Amino acid sequence: MTEAKLVINENPNKKTKPDPDNLKFGKLFTDHMFTMEYSREKGWFQPQIVPYAPVSLEPASMIFHYGQSVFEGLKAYRDENNDVLLFRPDENLKRLNRSNGRLSIPPINEELVMDYLKQLISLEKDWIPQAEGTSLYIRPFIIATEPSLSVAPSNNYTFFIILSPVGSYYPEGIHPVSIMVEEHFTRAVRGGMGTAKTGGNYSAGYNAQEYAANQGHAQVMWLDGVEKKYIEEVGSMNVFFKIDGQVITPELNDSILQGVTRKSIIQLLADWDIQVIERKISMKEVYQAYEAGTLEEAFGAGTAAVVSPIGELIWKDESMIINGRQTGELTKSLYTTLTGIQTGKIPDPFEWTVQVK
Amino acid sequence: MTEAKLVINENPNKKTKPDPDNLKFGKLFTDHMFTMEYSREKGWFQPQIVPYAPVSLEPASMIFHYGQSVFEGLKAYRDENNDVLLFRPDENLKRLNRSNGRLSIPPINEELVMDYLKQLISLEKDWIPQAEGTSLYIRPFIIATEPSLSVAPSNNYTFFIILSPVGSYYPEGIHPVSIMVEEHFTRAVRGGMGTAKTGGNYSAGYNAQEYAANQGHAQVMWLDGVEKKYIEEVGSMNVFFKIDGQVITPELNDSILQGVTRKSIIQLLADWDIQVIERKISMKEVYQAYEAGTLEEAFGAGTAAVVSPIGELIWKDESMIINGRQTGELTKSLYTTLTGIQTGKIPDPFEWTVQVK
CATH class of the missing domain: 3.30.470.10 (Aminotransferase class 4, branched-chain amino acid transferase, N-terminal domain)
Incomplete structure (x- = not known):
């Protein structure tokens, strides 16, 4: 040194x-x-x-x-x-x-x-x-x-x-947002640079983001570039679903960012004896869960928001209201615990926080 | 104004x-x-x-x-x-x-x-x-x-x-180069920004370009992001093949740059009564033409080089030598005519050149 x-x-x-x-x-x-x-x-x-x-x-x-x-x-x-x-x-x-x-x-x-x-x-x-x-x-x-x-x-x-x-990401308290599933534009594809945090991945999403905003939605949900079938990210966050008691998040590949919040949530839930299943998950599966009444919670996860609950998901002509547009219990617990650890308000059994002298 | x-x-x-x-x-x-x-x-x-x-x-x-x-x-x-x-x-x-x-x-x-x-x-x-x-x-x-x-x-x-x-792109005269077909990395995909001339599309290719250079090749040939089957571009140029007397170039889509040189070549060849077929073309088709002895010429087309002949194409473990590593007749004619028009050495029946007073 x-x-x-x-x-x-x-x-x-x-x-x-x-x-x-x-x-x-x-x-x-x-x-x-x-x-x-x-x-x-x-x-x-x-x-x-x-x-x-x-x-x-x-x-x-x-x-x-x-x-x-x-x-x-x-x-x-x-x-x-x-x-x-x-x-x-x-x-x-x-x-x-x-x-x-x-x-x-x-x-x-x-x-x-x-x-x-x-x-x-x-x-x-x-x-x-x-x-x-x-x-x-x-x-x-x-x-x-x-x-x-x-x-x-x-x-x-x-x-x-x-x-x-x-400032706080949630000046009026954590609240669910409406998300549009993007069918036309692609954020990233296998062999591309989607897993890297590089400028081009962000401006690539602006057209879609502007369109969604014009339709009254907070962000877009990105599907895979090959089949336009499997969920990858939401806005510039990773995404989690709670379906029939199980927590599912898209498995990492070279078009998904390896989020630090994503990783922390998986570790935190394991500590709570809730296993997170990392696998491919299609929009069709999410829609079927919605129809069956088992789509319990959905949220984005990233540094800026920590956790961002999804209250409504628009896919083609379908609108899926999730948990009556209320922040789910698990989402809320994750938010409280993660921000609690980050700010030193609750103990940090994982040694995630690093003190600066 | x-x-x-x-x-x-x-x-x-x-x-x-x-x-x-x-x-x-x-x-x-x-x-x-x-x-x-x-x-x-x-x-x-x-x-x-x-x-x-x-x-x-x-x-x-x-x-x-x-x-x-x-x-x-x-x-x-x-x-x-x-x-x-x-x-x-x-x-x-x-x-x-x-x-x-x-x-x-x-x-x-x-x-x-x-x-x-x-x-x-x-x-x-x-x-x-x-x-x-x-x-x-x-x-x-x-x-x-x-x-x-x-x-x-x-x-x-x-x-x-x-x-x-x-300076001249070819200080020692136009000469064919060796190109590696890229199987792993992807430059662009449908719904992405491949048809736009934006920074991210270029740095996305550096890993592949460095790997190809280490293997002794001048550039990579990009395949489509969905099936990794159809040819899209070569380096940062459009690409043309002459197979069994026919000129073929990948049809435009939203992951291929709409090259001005590409467009000019198509118009020039039409003027010469040579029709350019714009359609999907797979590496398999090119390989089969090579095996059948009908892969006559291949070249990249872009502003920097104008025309860049391909002398060798590496695909998986196969090496295809094109036209005995010599610049083909058609490639040479296109280069001479295009650069001739650009520099005012030969007449410009298309009114492509614009004089600056």
Whole structure:
């Protein structure tokens, strides 16, 4: 770690902290950010914490042309003792490296980056809001910076970590949303890059998302790209169903993101002696369960919302109202327990939370 | 056009022009670039020609996170009378707007942008190299610039046109390359964004491209994402086969780019009384033609190379040598005629070339 000593260049102009009751998602950033450069000759070098400021890039930089980028998202919380907690940050850094592999971006040293991340969070500790449901959203990302129009992996990259204090995902309390099953557009397919957290997977969904919003729905449910039959994700979250007492989630493949919340829910339910069945699940099966009256609960799972209950599912011309548009008991328990562990309000038997000194 | 008057801010520091015999692809840029901004309130505004210079963006700018970008590629040539010719620029601007639609980016005014483009090219005329095979590569592109981590279309965009003098794609003359048929990775799938010229489609192919290069092949041939059976593209080009006297190219679908060179080849061949059959074509069919001795020619078609002959095709464990690794007669004629029209060396009965005053 000596050759990669973090340099801290403190921002002399501290911003005023925002009103914790009026925080939006990802619009406002803290005083500092982490950056680190990569070149083929030096590898990753020059890790530093610097004032949050615009970045200057040549218009020919590859990120503007060929989409070579990856990112992560996780949250820091302040507990009642004013200690700072991260939720499974090792999982995010592992996934960042998996995404790097898929995008032909050189791997980062997870141990070093974990240390840099902690130093950044520690410096920005006062930016972590404390109101119910609020947190400091952490966005690590890597972009290709070589100024070249060759269609090939970049020789240069910049790694950033930026921080944004965010409000509660549910300012009026957790509530179910309406979801439209997407029949036309495809998010990802086998052999594609759907399992990587990379920009293209997100903008690929905008047409569908806009159409669904125009129809009055919160998000779309993505089906597999091959048969347009099996459920993959909902919006940018993983998805779970409770059918006839059983919890089912689509099994991982190379077009589904390996969610940290997804993994945590499976482990948490196992601890509760509820087995989660990871397998292919078709929309037809979900519809049949609905008709049979056994579709008990459905919810999305991801870092931003933690858990997002589905109150209505639109598939072709059918509308399925789930649990009378109320948040189900299991969904509610998962939300309470996960957010409880994340914020240090309830014990963490899994050692998921990492304290930042 | 009055409300969108182009402002020209001329660069006082002109660079030295490069050695025309040592031009690489897309590494060096001219003295000026075109930029134009977009906001929801104003639409596209502030068209200007300014010195080519780094762009300053907040690290939270959406382009760094969610891949919302589109681009185009075309070339300007200087003919023997020192006149400047563009090749079918209207087709590129039309396609840019189709890409915009798929990426939820607001459309540009094609007529206005054509005028801005011509003014830029006119100003940079001296940058167009004249040596055999050289040209000025034109790269229009649009990026999402709103600083926000919301997964949603940006409210702000910047449109750039940058210019790069480029050398011949074939400094040692046109020559066939070896291509590996990609069985594992997928470039695009129906309902995806494969028909749009957007960053994510290109970085999605890097893993496959690196693997093929390590095996000694120039590029990969992409199969369809659903059945992994039908040929879609080769590298970032469209593809043509000549089998038993017939010319066949994959029919357009929403995972194949609508190439301007592809379209021009089809029109040119029709003019030569050679009908191009646009239909699905499987690797199995190509292999069977190879075994039957009727696989006469195969080539990629795109702006950078114009035409790129395929000398060898690797599929599973089979190696198919095409036309004894020589450039086929038809491929050669197409290359000579297309580049001849583009550079004004031969007449242009199709009115494809547009002169810049």
